Amino acid sequence: MKCKWGNGHAKEVWERHGKHDTYMTMDEIRALAKKHIPTAKIKRKLFWRYLLVWQK
DSSP: OOOOOTTTHHHHHHHHHHHHOOOOOHHHHHHHHHHHOTTOEEEEOSTTOEEEEOOO
């Protein structure tokens, strides 16, 4: 299915939004998790996504 941006406003807003976003690296996420929830398991997902699982 092809995405339709309508009159271009949504595309413009999305591009502006993305210019200023920053994402943590997997190393940064692992370090933060190790410090605060050392028993958590972390898995890389598609693109910038990750899964962090912690059991009490």
